[in-house]
Amino acid sequence: MLFHPAIMALLLADALTLILLLPAGLFALRLLRHWDLNSGSARQIRLERQTYLVATVLGFVFAVQLVSLLLLVFTADRLAVQFVGAMCAVGTFNVNPFGFPALFLKLALFFLASAWLFMNHVDNRAPDYPLTRVKYGLLLVVLPVAALAAVVQVRYFLGLQADVITSCCGSLFSGEKTVTAELAGMPPLQAMIGFYSVLGATVLGGLFALWRRRGALVFSALSAVAFPVAIAAVIAFLSLYIYEHPHHHCPFCLLKAEYGYVGYLVYLPLFVASALGVALGVTLPFARAATLQPIMTRITPRVVAMATSLFMLCMVLFTWFSWRSNLVLLG
Amino acid sequence: MTDAFIELRGVRKAYNEGLPNQFWAVDGVDLMLERGRVTLLTGPSGSGKTTLLTLLGCLARPTEGRVRVAGQDVSSLPERFLTEQRRHNFGFVFQQFNLIRGLSVLDNVMLPAFPLAPPHGALRARALQLLGELGLAHRSDARVEWLSGGEAQRTAIARALINDPPVVIADEPTANLDTHLSKAFLAIVERLKDEGRTVILSSHDALVAEASIVDRIVSLRDGKVVG
Numbered sequence: 001m002l003f004h005p006a007i008m009a010l011l012l013a014d015a016l017t018l019i020l021l022l023p024a025g026l027f028a029l030r031l032l033r034h035w036d037l038n039s040g041s042a043r044q045i046r047l048e049r050q051t052y053l054v055a056t057v058l059g060f061v062f063a064v065q066l067v068s069l070l071l072l073v074f075t076a077d078r079l080a081v082q083f084v085g086a087m088c089a090v091g092t093f094n095v096n097p098f099g100f101p102a103l104f105l106k107l108a109l110f111f112l113a114s115a116w117l118f119m120n121h122v123d124n125r126a127p128d129y130p131l132t133r134v135k136y137g138l139l140l141v142v143l144p145v146a147a148l149a150a151v152v153q154v155r156y157f158l159g160l161q162a163d164v165i166t167s168c169c170g171s172l173f174s175g176e177k178t179v180t181a182e183l184a185g186m187p188p189l190q191a192m193i194g195f196y197s198v199l200g201a202t203v204l205g206g207l208f209a210l211w212r213r214r215g216a217l218v219f220s221a222l223s224a225v226a227f228p229v230a231i232a233a234v235i236a237f238l239s240l241y242i243y244e245h246p247h248h249h250c251p252f253c254l255l256k257a258e259y260g261y262v263g264y265l266v267y268l269p270l271f272v273a274s275a276l277g278v279a280l281g282v283t284l285p286f287a288r289a290a291t292l293q294p295i296m297t298r299i300t301p302r303v304v305a306m307a308t309s310l311f312m313l314c315m316v317l318f319t320w321f322s323w324r325s326n327l328v329l330l331g
Numbered sequence: 332m333t334d335a336f337i338e339l340r341g342v343r344k345a346y347n348e349g350l351p352n353q354f355w356a357v358d359g360v361d362l363m364l365e366r367g368r369v370t371l372l373t374g375p376s377g378s379g380k381t382t383l384l385t386l387l388g389c390l391a392r393p394t395e396g397r398v399r400v401a402g403q404d405v406s407s408l409p410e411r412f413l414t415e416q417r418r419h420n421f422g423f424v425f426q427q428f429n430l431i432r433g434l435s436v437l438d439n440v441m442l443p444a445f446p447l448a449p450p451h452g453a454l455r456a457r458a459l460q461l462l463g464e465l466g467l468a469h470r471s472d473a474r475v476e477w478l479s480g481g482e483a484q485r486t487a488i489a490r491a492l493i494n495d496p497p498v499v500i501a502d503e504p505t506a507n508l509d510t511h512l513s514k515a516f517l518a519i520v521e522r523l524k525d526e527g528r529t530v531i532l533s534s535h536d537a538l539v540a541e542a543s544i545v546d547r548i549v550s551l552r553d554g555k556v557v558g
Contacts, residue, residue, distance in 0.1 A: 040341050040397040040406065048407035049392075127403065127412045 001082075001160040006075035011157065013068045014150035017061050024061075025143045027054050028136035035133055051132055055120050058139065062113035065146070069106045072153070076103075077255050083166045089252040090169035098156035105149035110271070111278050112142045118279035118303075122287060122295060130289035138282070169250035188329045191236030192322075198222070198229040199315050202277075206308030209301075216300050217284050223277020223307060230270050230314060238266070238318055241325035266317050273310030276303050335363040335399075336498065336529055337387055342396035344382050344554075356382040357393070358554035364531065366497070369524050369544050372533040374551035380533035381502055383551065387531060388423060388500045389416045418446065422491030424501035428483045430475040430490075436462065436482075437471040440489045447494065454493075461489040465519065481512040488519060498529045505536045517542045 001007065031047055076089035076099075086092055093099030116138055123131035202222040209215045234251045242259055243250075254263030280303050287296045344357040357379045364370055364387070372380045385391040386398055389405050392413075397406045405416055422443075430439050440458040462468050465485040470478065475486060484504065491499055501520075505513040513536065521544045523530050532539060540548060550558035 037404075040393075040395060042343075042395040045393065045395060045407050052409050124409075127408055 001079075001162065002157060004075070004079070006071060006078065007157050007160075010068055010071055010075065011154065013064050013071075014153055017065060017146055018150050020057050020061050021139075021143055021146055024054050024058055025140060028139045028143075031136045032133060032140075037129065048129065051129070051136075052124075055124065055135075059117060059120060062117050062142075065106075065109050065113045066117075069110045072103065072106055073252070073255065077252060079160070082162055083164060085166045085168055087168040087253070088250060088256060090250055091166045092160075094166045095161070095164050096156060096159035098152050098159060102149065102153045102156040105145065105152055109142070109145055109149050111275055112138075112145055114275035115279040115282040116142055118276075119283045119286075122283055122292065122299060125295045125299075126289065126291040128289070128291050130292050131283070131286055134286045169248075169253060186232070186236040188237040188240065191233050192330075194229055195233035195237075195318065196315070198226050199311055202226045203308055203311050203315065206304050206311065209304045210308070213297075213301070216304055217281060219304055219307075220277045220281025220284065223274050223311070224281065226277070226311060227270065227274035230274075230318075233318065234266065237329065238321060240329060241322045241327055244325055244327040246327065246329070262321065266314065266321075269310040269313045269317070273307040273314065276307040276310075280304070280307075334365050336366045336401060337364040338362070338397075338399040339386070340397045340399075342386060342393045342398060344379075344386060344391065345394045348394060355554050357386065360396075360554075360556055362549065362556065364529065366529050367524065367527050368546040369520060369530040369532070370547045370549060371539060371545045372531065372549050372551060373535055373540055374557075375535065378551040379554040380535075380551055382554075384500055384502050384531065384533050388421045388498075389413045390423075418443070418494060420496055420498055422494065422496040422499045424484070424487045424491050424499065424504055426503040426506055428487040430478075430483060430486055432476045433474065435472050435474055436467060436478070436486050439475055439486055440493055442493075443490060444493045458489065458493060461492055462486075465489050480507050481515065484508065484512070484516065485519070488516075492523075496528070498531065499523055500531045502533050503536075504532060505534060505539055510538065513538050517544060520544055 076092040079092045080086040080088050119135045205219040205222045209219045235249045239249050339360050339362040342360045346354045444454050462471050467485050520530055
C-alpha cells in the first residue's frame, strides 16, 4: 500500500518538511538567542539575511502542508474501496489506531501553518523585521506538531493492511459514548440555531470590523469558534439533508462522487475562512510596531473581507443544500 | 543633532568571505554624510573607494556594521527594499557611464523612471529638460554609441537625475575626461550642489580634490578612513 502514488506523495511531503524544518528549527533557536537589531555585528547581519532564505523555504514547506491535508483526506476516501467494511474515508482512517490522530494532527498543522504563513507575509512587508522573533518562536511551536504529524502519518500508512476488516461511518456516528455520536445525536434544530447564530455573529463581526475599522480580533476569535461549530453542523444536519437520509451523519461521504463532491465545495471556503481568521488573530496582538501600522491597515480589511465572504458563502451553501433537499427534518 | 543623510557605523565589507582569499575591501568605517554637501572619497587604487560608494548607494550590503539612509537601516534589507531606496534616493554616474547601446540618448535618460510609471509625456518633457540644461538637447535622438566622452558623461548625469534623487553618486567621474571636460563636469556638480543635492564623488584626480565645490575629503587606505 505504501507504493500508492498519493501515499508516496504524502510521505515525500512529510520527509521534505522534516528535512527542511529541522535545520530551520536550529536556526530559530540561534535567532531567538542572538537576535539584536541594535547590533551591527557580522552575526546579526548574517541572521537578518538568513531569515529571508529560511522564511522562503518555510513558506514552501507550509504551503505543501496546506495541500497535504486535502490530499490525505482525498487519499483516504479513494483507498476506501480496498478495505472490507470501509465505505468512505472514515473506514480508511479506522483501519488502525493512527488514522484519526494523523488526520487531527494534519488539521492542527494546517491552522498553525496558515498562521505562520500569514505572519511571515506581514513581516516581510516591513523593512525592520518587526515580527521576526515572534514568527521564529511560532516555528518552534509548529515544529513538534509537524514532526509528530509526520511520525503518526508514517505509522498509519505502515499499518494499512488490506486484510483488516474496518468499520464504516455508520458505526462512528452511532452509539452513545463518542463525541461524534453525540454530535450526530444533536437535534437538527438545535444544531441549526447554533450554526446560524455563530456563523451569523462571525459575519456580522466581519462586517463591523470592515465598517468601523476595529474589532478584527473579535472577528478572529469568532472565526476560531465558527470552524468547530460548522463541522458539528455538517454532522448534525447538513449531511442528513445532502444524503436525504435521517441517520447518515458522515462528513466524509460528502467528498464522494455520488454526492457530486459537494464536500469540497463546503469545506474549502470553511477551512480557508477559518484559517484566515485564526491567522489574523495570531498576528494582530504582535503587530504593534510603527512600521506595521500602515501594512496592517491595508492587509487587515482585505483578510477580514475575504474571510467574511467565505463564511457567508458557507452559510449560503448550507442553506441551499438544506433547502433543496427532499428530506424533511423540521416541521 | 546633525543632519546626516547617510550614516555608517563600523562598516566592513569582505569579498570571498570565508575563503582563503578573503579580502576586506572596507574595514571599519564610521562616516556621516550631511545633506547638500559635496564629499570626495579619495585614495589610491584598491583603497576601497568604489566599494564604499556601493555601500553608500545601497548597491551592496555590508558584511558587518550598519548603514542608515535617511534614518532607515539598510544594512541587510532584501533587494526589493534596496531597490526602492536606490530608486528614490540615489542617482548614479558610473565610471564607464554604463549607457545602453542601441538606445537613443533620450531613451537612456528616461529608462530609470520606467518602473515608477510616471505619465509618459511628463517623463519625456523632464528628460528633454535635463538634456537641455546639460547642453545635449540637440543629441536627444542620437544613439549613445555615437556620443563623445563628454556627451556620454552628461547623458549619464541626466539619467542619474531623472528620478530627482537627493543624492548623486559618481565613481571616478573624470577618469575618462580631459581637463576641459573635467572642469565642465565640476561646474555641473556645483549646480547640483546649488540645487540642494548631496553629491558623493570618488576620485584620485587632483583637479577634483582641489575644486572649491568639494566640502569634505575622505581619504581611504586599505579600506580604512585615514583622513
